[in-house]
Amino acid sequence: MEYKYSEIIQYDTKGLCLDIPVRKHLNASLEDRGSREARADWEKFVGPLSQNAGAYCQGHSFVAISVPDCLPDRLEVISYANEFAFLHDGNSLSETQENDHMLQALMEGVQQGSIEARESGKRQIQAKILMTMMALDRDRAKVATTAWAKFLEQGSGRENHNHFSTLEEYLPYRSKDSGHMFWHAISIFGCGLTIPDHELALVTEYVMPASLACSLQNDLLSFGKEYEAALEAGQTEICNAPWVLMGEHNCTLKEAKTLCIQRIHEEVKKYLQYAERAQEMHDLSADGKKYVDMMRFTISGNAAWSLRCPRYNRQLQITINEDERLTLDGIPKKLKGSSALIEKSTSPESIASDVSDAGYVTANTDSESDHSDAMSRATIDGVDRPETPAQESKVNGVKPDDIGSSREPLILELDSESGDWSSLGPEEAALAIYPQMKSDSQVVTEPYRYLSSLPSKGVRDMTINALNFWLKVPNHSMDLIKSAVRMLHGSSLMSVRPLLPVNSQYSLTRPFRLDDIEDGSRLRRGKPSTHEIFGHAQTINSATYQYINATQEIRKLRNPHSIDIFIDEVQQLFIGQSYDLLWTSELSCPTVPEYLQMIDGKTGGLFRLLTRLMVAESKYSGEVDFARMCSLFGRYFQIRDDYQNLTSDDADLWLQYTNQKGFCEDLDEGKYSLPLILALTKSPRKGQINSLLVQRRVTGSLTYEQKCLILEHVRGSGALEATKTIMDSLANELEGEVDRLGKIFGEENLELKLIQEMLKV
Structure with a gap:
């Protein structure tokens, strides 16, 4: 296997990777530059740094020796991303909460929720990473x-406080x-690899032993740091392999x-067997083979980095000179409430002795062996890890087993001082005075809750988060605005018009509708629309x-004018939608200016509503105008949706879109989209197109063949190319408007620019 961007260096890894040599990137200085820039941006956007929180290690930083054959033009950005990930991990106060914020920013729209003001800085850094990578x-x-987000969603400290017995x-x-x-x-991007979907499970299986070996290396060498952190936090568990093995x-x-160490050797040997097998496979792609093979140098690079990095060895400060002798004079730590001593568990000399004890002789074994020889199952803060008794789960004093499976009559769910009304006769019941029904009744909220459970593009929440980088709206106000806009948008999607022929008892001239944004769509985000489950009424x-x-x-x-802003923009939304419905009902094709005016009221109105509310709640009230940006x-956003409904240069993207929305669904709805x-x-x-639209009005929908014929005529007219030209013009104008606003606020909004980039077709 050729490695043209790296070279083998001499480095004693204390036997933690058997005989695998260490490789180092020929342009390792690019990693230092990326890491320094990430640290500077962290201090600028987020706050002070913990001294040893990052991945920096003098002489051999992490990426240069763990992904040694990274393409030179990508080394700096993946080093920046890696340093940011390490800083996030080392500076997070609440791992699960912080990782959820990271996940939201990476997979926009996958998870919804409020983000505190301090998080906007991290989102700016993530935006910078993704824009550079794209x-x-x-x-x-x-x-x-996607891979990074999967890591945040499934791992990254989410079970760090669990007890593991074996x-x-x-x-x-x-x-x-x-x-x-x-x-x-970082590997597939940094090395420019493409792993076919059908190979992904196989290559993951082949590299997993190497990944476990690296994890165990880190556990071994970070034990002292994690033990001290557990002491400081008053925790009774350490999520670390030696700790688990002691128990x-x-x-x-x-x-x-x-x-x-013995288990590390087992995993390394298992991986090397897999790597050899992969090279002999004739049906494995070249990128698949490279992916498996390069993991060997991640094992050796991770060991070399872990042995000397300040992150695990707090005695090594980032500021030490490279030519200074690196020492790890570990001071035994006395457990509070216990006479047991923690040995110098992370020094390279101690590790060399332990590797020798594990049955592997290193090339350099002249260090003194560790003198600490006894430590029974350690306790933290004097607590011997007691078993926590199962708590009896109750809600409002009722155990789950007390709740019957059958539905009780609705009247029994109502709070009343008069007691149980089931014994009342019909006449007594008719004369009784009842309290109001519960406002949180599932009956009235269930359709909305169903809609809210479906996956979303999340663009509106993304936009709110991005704009708040400039506006700095208080958290309480942000939560209220997000909640209101989400309710408003959700309710508009639920308000439907049935797809019925004109001779039905529900004529199209008497539609069930409030604002009718979805126009009777039978699919919403790949699932049945709300009215297909709960009915129109x-x-x-x-x-x-x-x-x-x-x-x-x-x-x-807080701002008393907020309710006026809300009423004004909701009125515009209804007015804009009314024209859309009128054109569909009367088969009247609007002009392009009329269509754009309708979009400004309907789609642009929701964006305008959230920006006006945010400005009203910020210190910039009355000083800055986002109207032009919202219109653009x-x-x-709407024309992009029109365009993707009919075609896409990316077959997979169109397949995904049609699976979620239906094939050319806009034609079924009779909507006059821009194309x-x-x-x-x-x-x-x-x-012919007009005749087909008339048939749609009669039957309520179009056949697949009818839609294909309309699509053929649309393509033949050059309308799709003209639509794409208009989209490009809008995108350019929008970029200019964002730049103009950036100059007003004195800061470039990278997150807002990333949203624009992600929406490009």
């Missing part, structure tokens, strides 16, 4: 982003938590370390209820 390699940047129980968790998916992300085998720490009732709830949220905002954004308007203006076959 400029170099858009497709692999997306794959890498190493075999611990390792599956560790394989997720160790960062393998993050390594996968499993009731042994000393030194014995546990020896067992850990219940769905509309639930949607109307959410309008009232959104109004209540707006009334809680709304137009681009259709342009086609009716230009196509010599516009008579």
Whole structure:
């Protein structure tokens, strides 16, 4: 296997990777530059740095020796991303909460929720990473982003406080938590690899022993740091392999370390067998083989880095001179409430002795062996890891087993001082005075809750987060605005018009609708639309209820003018939608200016609403105008949707879109999208198109063949190319408007620019 961007260097890894040599990138200085820039941006956007939180290691930083054959033009950005990931891990106060924030920013729209003001800085850094990566390699940047998000979602400290009884129980968790998916992300992007989908499971299986070996190396060498951190936090568990082994085998720490090293050797040997097998496979792609083979140098690089990095060895400060002798004079730590001593568990000299004890002789074994020989199962803060008794789960004093499976009559769910009304006769019941029904009744909210459970593009929440980098709206106000806009948008999607022929008892001239944004769509994000499950009447009732709830949220905002802003923009949304419905109902094709004016009221209105509310709640109230940006954004967003509904240069993207929305669903709805308007203006076959739209009105939908014929005429007219030209023009104008606003605020909004980049077609 050729490695043209790296060279083998002499480095004593104390036998932690058997005989695998260490490789180092020929342009390692690029990593130092990327790491320094990440640290500077962290201090600028987030806050002060912990001294040893990052991945920096003098002489041999992490990426240069763990991904040694990274393409030179990508080394700096993946080093920046890696340093940011390490800083995030080392400076996070609440791992699960912080990782959820990271996940939201990476997979926009996958998870919803409020983000505190301090998080906007991290989002700016993530935006910078993704924009830089996409400029170099858009497709692999997306794959890498997905892998990184998977790591944050499944691992990254989410079970760090769990109790693991055995190493075999611990390792599956560790394989997720160790960062393998993050390594996968930076490796495939950094080395420019493409792993076919049908090979991914196989190559993952082949590199997993190597990933476990790296995880165990880190556990072995970070034990002292993690032990001290547990002491400081008053924790009774350490999520670390030697700690688990001490409990499993009731042994000393030194014995546990020896067992850990033996397991590292087993995993390395297993990986090397897999790597040899992969090279002999004729049906494995060249990139698949390279992916498996390069992991050997991740094993050796990780060992070399872990032995000397300040992150695990707090005695080594980042500021020491490279020519100074690196020493690890570990001071035994006395356990509070216990006479046991922690040995010098992470020094290279101690590790060399332990490797020798594990049955592997290193080339350099002249160090003194560790003198600490006894440590029974350690306790933290004097607590011997007691078993926590299962707590009896109760909600409002009721155990789950007390709740029957059958539904009780609704009247019994109502609170009343008069007691049980089931004994009342019909006449008594008719004369009784009842309290109001519960406002949180599942009956009225269930359609909305179903809609909210479906996956979303998340663009509106993304936009709110991005704008808040400039506006710095208080967290309480941000939560209320997000909640209100989400309710308003959700209720608009629920308000539907049935797809029925004109001779039905529900004529198209008497539609069930409030604002009718989805126009009777039978699919919403790949699932049945709300009205297909709950019916038209219940769905509309639930949607109307959410309008009232959104109004209540707006009334809680500090600025008294917020309710006026809300009413103004919701009125514009209804007016814009009314024209869209009129054109469809009367088969009247609007002009392009009329269509854009409708978008400004309908799609742009929601963006305009959230920006006006945010400005009103910020210190910039009355000083900055986002109207132009909202109009451009709304137009681009809607026309992009029109365009993707009919075609896409990316077959997979179109397949995904049609699976979620239905094939050319806009034609089924009879909507006049921009491509259709342009086609009716230009196509010599516009008579056929109009006739087909008439048939849609009669039957309620179009057949697959009818839609294909319309699509053929739209393509033949050049309408799609004209639509794409308009989109490009809007995108350029929008970029200019964002730059103009950036100058007003004095800061470039990288997150907002990333949203623009992600929406490009």
